[in-house]
Amino acid sequence: MSMSENTPDLTGIRTSQSQIRNADYRLLDRTKLSPMYQHYVEVKEQYPHALLLYRCGDFFETFFQDAITIARELELVLTSKEGGKEVGRVPMTGVPHHAVDRYCAMLVEKGYAIALCDQMETAAESAALGSNLVRREVVRVLTPGTIQEEEMLQSRRNNFLAAIVLVGENWGLAYTDISTGEFLTTQSTDLEVLTQELMRLQPPEILIPIAAPDLNRLLRPGETSDLLPTNLPNCFCYAMRPLAPFTLPEAKQRLMDTFKMRSLESLGCTPFPLAVRAAGGLLEYLEATQKGNPVTLQPLRTYSLGDYLVLDHQSRRNLEITQTVRDNHFQGSLLWALDKTCTAMGGRALRRWVLQPLLDLHSITKRQDTIQELVEHTFLRQDLQQLLKQIYDIERLTGKAASGRANARDLVALADSFLKLPELANIASQGKSPFLKILHHVPAELEALGQKIVAHLVEHPPQHLKEGGLIRSGIDPQLDELRASAAEDHQWIANLEVIERDRTGIANLKVGFNKTFGYYISISRLKADQVPGDYIRKQTLTNEERYITPELKEREVRILTAQDDLNRIEHEIFLELRATVAAHTEQIRTIARSISAIDVLCGLSEIAATQGYCRPQMVPSREIHITDGRHPVVEKALLAGFFVPNSTQLGQAEHITATVEHPDLIILTGPNASGKSCYLRQLGLIQIMAQIGSFIPATAATLGICDRIFTRVGAVDDLATGQSTFMVEMNETANILNHATPNSLVLLDEIGRGTATFDGLSIAWAVAEYLATEIRSRTIFATHYHELNELASILPNVANYQVTVKELPDQIIFLHQVQPGGASKSYGIEAGRLAGLPPTVISRARQVMSQIEEHSKIAIGLRESML
Numbered sequence: 001m002s003m004s005e006n007t008p009d010l011t012g013i014r015t016s017q018s019q020i021r022n023a024d025y026r027l028l029d030r031t032k033l034s035p036m037y038q039h040y041v042e043v044k045e046q047y048p049h050a051l052l053l054y055r056c057g058d059f060f061e062t063f064f065q066d067a068i069t070i071a072r073e074l075e076l077v078l079t080s081k082e083g084g085k086e087v088g089r090v091p092m093t094g095v096p097h098h099a100v101d102r103y104c105a106m107l108v109e110k111g112y113a114i115a116l117c118d119q120m121e122t123a124a125e126s127a128a129l130g131s132n133l134v135r136r137e138v139v140r141v142l143t144p145g146t147i148q149e150e151e152m153l154q155s156r157r158n159n160f161l162a163a164i165v166l167v168g169e170n171w172g173l174a175y176t177d178i179s180t181g182e183f184l185t186t187q188s189t190d191l192e193v194l195t196q197e198l199m200r201l202q203p204p205e206i207l208i209p210i211a212a213p214d215l216n217r218l219l220r221p222g223e224t225s226d227l228l229p230t231n232l233p234n235c236f237c238y239a240m241r242p243l244a245p246f247t248l249p250e251a252k253q254r255l256m257d258t259f260k261m262r263s264l265e266s267l268g269c270t271p272f273p274l275a276v277r278a279a280g281g282l283l284e285y286l287e288a289t290q291k292g293n294p295v296t297l298q299p300l301r302t303y304s305l306g307d308y309l310v311l312d313h314q315s316r317r318n319l320e321i322t323q324t325v326r327d328n329h330f331q332g333s334l335l336w337a338l339d340k341t342c343t344a345m346g347g348r349a350l351r352r353w354v355l356q357p358l359l360d361l362h363s364i365t366k367r368q369d370t371i372q373e374l375v376e377h378t379f380l381r382q383d384l385q386q387l388l389k390q391i392y393d394i395e396r397l398t399g400k401a402a403s404g405r406a407n408a409r410d411l412v413a414l415a416d417s418f419l420k421l422p423e424l425a426n427i428a429s430q431g432k433s434p435f436l437k438i439l440h441h442v443p444a445e446l447e448a449l450g451q452k453i454v455a456h457l458v459e460h461p462p463q464h465l466k467e468g469g470l471i472r473s474g475i476d477p478q479l480d481e482l483r484a485s486a487a488e489d490h491q492w493i494a495n496l497e498v499i500e501r502d503r504t505g506i507a508n509l510k511v512g513f514n515k516t517f518g519y520y521i522s523i524s525r526l527k528a529d530q531v532p533g534d535y536i537r538k539q540t541l542t543n544e545e546r547y548i549t550p551e552l553k554e555r556e557v558r559i560l561t562a563q564d565d566l567n568r569i570e571h572e573i574f575l576e577l578r579a580t581v582a583a584h585t586e587q588i589r590t591i592a593r594s595i596s597a598i599d600v601l602c603g604l605s606e607i608a609a610t611q612g613y614c615r616p617q618m619v620p621s622r623e624i625h626i627t628d629g630r631h632p633v634v635e636k637a638l639l640a641g642f643f644v645p646n647s648t649q650l651g652q653a654e655h656i657t658a659t660v661e662h663p664d665l666i667i668l669t670g671p672n673a674s675g676k677s678c679y680l681r682q683l684g685l686i687q688i689m690a691q692i693g694s695f696i697p698a699t700a701a702t703l704g705i706c707d708r709i710f711t712r713v714g715a716v717d718d719l720a721t722g723q724s725t726f727m728v729e730m731n732e733t734a735n736i737l738n739h740a741t742p743n744s745l746v747l748l749d750e751i752g753r754g755t756a757t758f759d760g761l762s763i764a765w766a767v768a769e770y771l772a773t774e775i776r777s778r779t780i781f782a783t784h785y786h787e788l789n790e791l792a793s794i795l796p797n798v799a800n801y802q803v804t805v806k807e808l809p810d811q812i813i814f815l816h817q818v819q820p821g822g823a824s825k826s827y828g829i830e831a832g833r834l835a836g837l838p839p840t841v842i843s844r845a846r847q848v849m850s851q852i853e854e855h856s857k858i859a860i861g862l863r864e865s866m867l
Helices: 017-021 035-046 064-074 097-109 123-128 191-201 248-259 273-290 313-318 334-338 344-355 361-376 378-388 394-402 408-418 421-428 444-456 477-504 525-530 550-583 585-611 632-637 676-691 725-739 757-775 786-794 828-835 839-855 858-866
Strands: 050-056 059-063 079-082 089-096 113-119 136-142 161-167 170-177 182-189 205-209 217-219 238-241 510-514 518-524 536-540 544-548 617-619 624-629 646-650 665-669 700-704 708-712 745-749 778-782 798-808 811-820
Touching: 035 050, 035 113, 035 136, 050 064, 050 097, 050 136, 059 064, 059 097, 064 089, 064 097, 089 097, 097 113, 136 273, 161 191, 161 273, 170 191, 170 273, 182 191, 182 273, 191 313, 205 273, 238 273, 248 273, 313 708, 334 344, 334 585, 334 632, 334 676, 344 394, 344 585, 361 378, 361 585, 361 617, 378 421, 378 585, 394 408, 394 550, 394 585, 408 444, 408 550, 421 444, 421 585, 444 550, 444 585, 477 510, 477 518, 477 550, 518 525, 518 550, 525 544, 544 550, 550 585, 585 632, 624 676, 632 676, 646 676, 646 778, 646 811, 665 676, 665 757, 665 786, 676 700, 676 708, 676 745, 676 778, 708 725, 725 745, 725 757, 745 757, 757 778, 757 786, 786 798, 828 839
Parallel strands: 050 113, 161 205, 205 238, 617 700, 665 778, 665 798, 708 745, 745 778
Antiparallel strands: 050 059, 059 089, 079 089, 113 136, 161 170, 170 182, 217 238, 510 518, 518 544, 536 544, 624 646, 624 700, 798 811
């Protein structure tokens, strides 16, 4: 449902019946609206998908249904304003112009688009032109995927705008972060794969072409439309766009025009027409929203999903890659444990690496080589990190400069960073690894650009660009001459009070300034008879008279004119300087990518050196052999030495047949809270770390490459779609069984526990058996059904392991050690006792358990069914 069609929720908002009645401008006779409202409606119809904020003096005001929406979302008071004699009052909400960015940030975060319609002239200027209406234009359209303002962005994660084109099961995807210039595209089949890629990117806005008249609509998360394909996740904000910009001829032409090419061959995207269509439609949307501030993007890069380890959304969630399962916090995630980067650029790069582990052994080894060198050369690593801390986010600052939004402080930050590059190159020259070699030589042009910025801009420039005080002396002769003349005039006025007191003999004479009346000489009315004849009365107050002299008036005009000229010239010099920075955009972004990569590798080497991580040997086989592995996040949360390490032997080298010593599937049993889930997650995280090129928390390891990691850990309901815990579990298990390969790593916890015991055990047995015999993926199957231990005696590639406990007469002690052998019981009753169940309940449970065990034939029956 579009925003104009929403039924307003006016709870808690001051309103009136007339405001509700006039909320929809489409129902009013426009000719009866005042001229300003007529213009407002004209602009609104050009941006029907956006909330229109309309500048009126010191406020940005919004009217009609938009006013009701903004008042509700921002919890502002809804008022009203006269819309015309025959119309009456219309709903109105306003925010101060100096606070508009803060309010816009709140609205964008809620999924709204905003059109900012600003005044392009003052009321005096419009009156001088004979117009009663101040000229206004839309200067910016803010949408969730196109923001660049620092206060609206998270410094350590990308803000992607995505576009998709669907043709049956085939799809093309393009996405960009306009704050950094990244621009990528891909194409594939299977809409489930598209969903997983969108879940990885988490774009705040997705463009989708719709062949229907009802266009330019923005669906916020959770809203639905018959025009939107039903197989897309509804947790995103979708902007429905016209089809024309997404057609292949128009999209190709727009790409060639943007990157000044005669063909798309060099971009590598010609074999992917749906990807090209998505990229072209995305560019058109940027042209429509960015107005006079064009976005400079990096050349389009085409990538293949087959280049990276596949982590579906559920696996990322279960493994807590970027946030915790319980409360969605960053602290407690893998990214939290690994992020020792010194720059925001490095933080964003690390997130991308963690969400897209590599499959190519050569690329992994290059990263490992750099980490190895930085671990071995402590001073090199520390010197690099110390310098990296002094480098600003030049990637995003350059984006602001290229789009014409950078202020003087942004350029000073860029200059400070550019001037650090020679020192960075000098430190990097001490290293030999590939990522360090890239930094051995940095462009001399950037150092010169940094020196030029420092030479032009004052050390601490003001935030606003048109108020002067930006440019140093000695840069422009005209500027220096004007400053000298203005300084002389200011000094004359500063001396005027003393001179006039001596000349007139009036001891309390004062010289003052007022924005409305300008400079004046103030004299008490009691001394009015002593006023010289050349004084001209300017203003009469209760206790004083204010005068002007011809010379003072002349100086005033010169000062005010000079100030306007000074501000104009300084602004022109600054714009030229900013344009020079923009001309070096691609060069700056290239060095920024190198800096962010070495920042990530420095951080990973810091963790490796201080946490005792080892370099895993990566091999082109199915082997997973980890000695004394540790969970990187849990270990960080515990005191040093408290984490109990465990080894893993799973899969086998190419020349070895699967055996109990080299199993494909491990049945892991043990009581609740003993560490089974931790062990599963530990293995998944170690494999991910190894495939991003990181060292791992272990004594030694030999690891084969995984094509996918599947996890099924924990139990959750999906009440929004009416699915129970067990149904969610079965859906996820089915996904694993339908997509896993022999090169996948499958981590399953408690399959089948959401239903009756016999049902659950039967499903668990069948799933484990299928994984071991049909798929032969490397699997750890954690379960309380210790009856599954029978599989190891039947299938040669299945082994039993258990998390051990120490049994005492009145309690059990969890040792958190994984050892060969299967548990004979689950200790569930003992876990209940530890949780505080009443003693009578515990006693009765033990009686019932004894009776069940005495008569149970489950294990015997399963064994007979296999034979």
